[in-house]
Amino acid sequence: MLSKSQARLFFLTATAGFSGVFLFLTVDTIRQVPERSNEDAMTEQVVRGKEIWEKNNCMGCHTILGEGAYYAPELTRAYVRRGEDWLKIFLADPQAMYPGQRKMVQYDFSEQEIDDVIAFLKWIGEIDTNGFPREPDLALPVQTAAASTSSPGPAAPAIFSTVCVGCHALGGQGGVVGPALDGVGMRYSEAELRAWLADPQSIKPGTTMPNLTLSDADLDGLTAFLMAQK
Ligand code: HEC
Ligand code: HEC
Incomplete structure (x- = not known):
């Protein structure tokens, strides 16, 4: 049994000790914030993106x-x-990426605003959050298409691996919104593929394949790549 004075001493030392630990950890966490949040990378553009984020209440859904x-x-x-x-x-057009699903708001952002929002999301994405969220819940197959197909030919343009695979599979990797693109070079001519990629609606009105407003260079690269899928 502790005597009264021993109990008081025990209470006081333990309280002081744990308060000390608590204060130290608090200060230590706050000290780490600038580094973990990449404060230096917070440009004006990031701040503008955050303002757009707040003004439009993106957090009302996300x-x-x-x-x-x-x-x-x-x-x-x-x-x-x-x-x-x-x-x-x-x-620019949320529905383009989610044809027929519940819809994200179409905000009609200017190009500048879109870049600002992306800068904000990029900055957020670089924060060291101790691994939160655990897994990317909507991960794309990051594998490049060139690596997933056995047919020789030109390497997949970057945009293929970042955009097209969100909806199309190749070599068993990728999305299922559109048809798999294996063997697509046997189904279409070069001219047909180019015309399709440039403006799917003009080839097949009502189609859910989005017009991705591809540059000429991307059209060339993608057409060459798709023609090699035989
Ligand atoms: C009314 C609800 C709502 C609001 C408000 C909203 N979103 Fe969304 N957002 C969605 C839904 C739903 C999706 C899932 C895709 C879909 O079904 O269209 C989505 C998807 C997204 C995605 C793609 C996520 C992914 O990896 O697939 C981004 C980026 C995004 N929203 C950004 C924003 C930004 C930026 C704002 C504010 C300017 C915003 N959202 C406001 C409903 C909303
Ligand atoms: C948002 C989803 C989506 C994205 C992104 C997308 N597609 Fe599609 N794509 C589709 C859908 C859906 C179809 C089927 C259209 C139809 O038959 O009406 C299609 C059809 C095609 C076809 C015809 C395939 C066949 O066998 O008939 C080709 C080729 C194609 N897409 C290439 C591409 C390329 C290259 C990209 C990237 C630049 C791309 N797609 C991006 C949804 C998408």
Whole structure:
């Protein structure tokens, strides 16, 4: 049994000790914030993106760093899992990437605003969150198409691996929104493929394949790559 004075001493030392540990850990956490949040990388563009994020109440549907509403995907790692090309197309026309599904709001952002939002998402994505969220919940197969196909030919343009694989599979890897592209070079001529990629609606009105407003260089690269899928 502790005597009264021993009990008091025990209480006081333990309280002081644990308060000390608590204070130390608090200060230590706060000290790490600038480094873990890449404070230096917080440019004006990032701040503008955050303002757009707040003004439009994106958190009314999304969570970021775990905070917000659970209607739509968690976006802390949106930049990491989707990449810039995909996000650009998606923010300009969300439905293009999710034909026929529940819809993200079409905001009619200007190109500048889209870049700002992407800069914000990129910065958020680079925060060291101790591994949160655990797994990218909507991960794309990051494997490049060239590696997943056995047929020789030109390497897949970057945009193929960042955008097209979100909807199309090749060699068993990729999305299932559109048809798998294995053997597509046998089904179409070069001219047909180019015309399709340039403007799917003009070839097949009502199709859910989006017009991705591809540059001439991307059209050339993609057509050559698809023609080699035989
Ligand atoms: C009314 C609810 C709602 C609001 C508000 C909203 N979103 Fe979304 N968002 C969605 C839904 C739902 C999806 C899932 C895709 C779909 O079904 O269209 C989505 C998907 C996304 C994605 C793609 C995530 C992925 O990896 O697939 C991004 C990026 C995104 N939203 C950004 C934003 C930004 C930025 C704002 C604010 C400017 C915003 N959202 C506001 C509903 C919303
Ligand atoms: C948002 C989803 C989506 C994205 C992104 C997308 N596609 Fe498609 N694609 C489709 C759908 C859906 C079809 C089927 C269209 C139809 O038959 O109406 C299709 C059809 C095609 C076809 C015809 C395939 C066949 O066997 O008939 C080709 C080729 C194609 N896409 C190439 C591409 C390329 C290359 C990219 C990237 C630049 C791309 N797609 C991006 C959804 C998508």
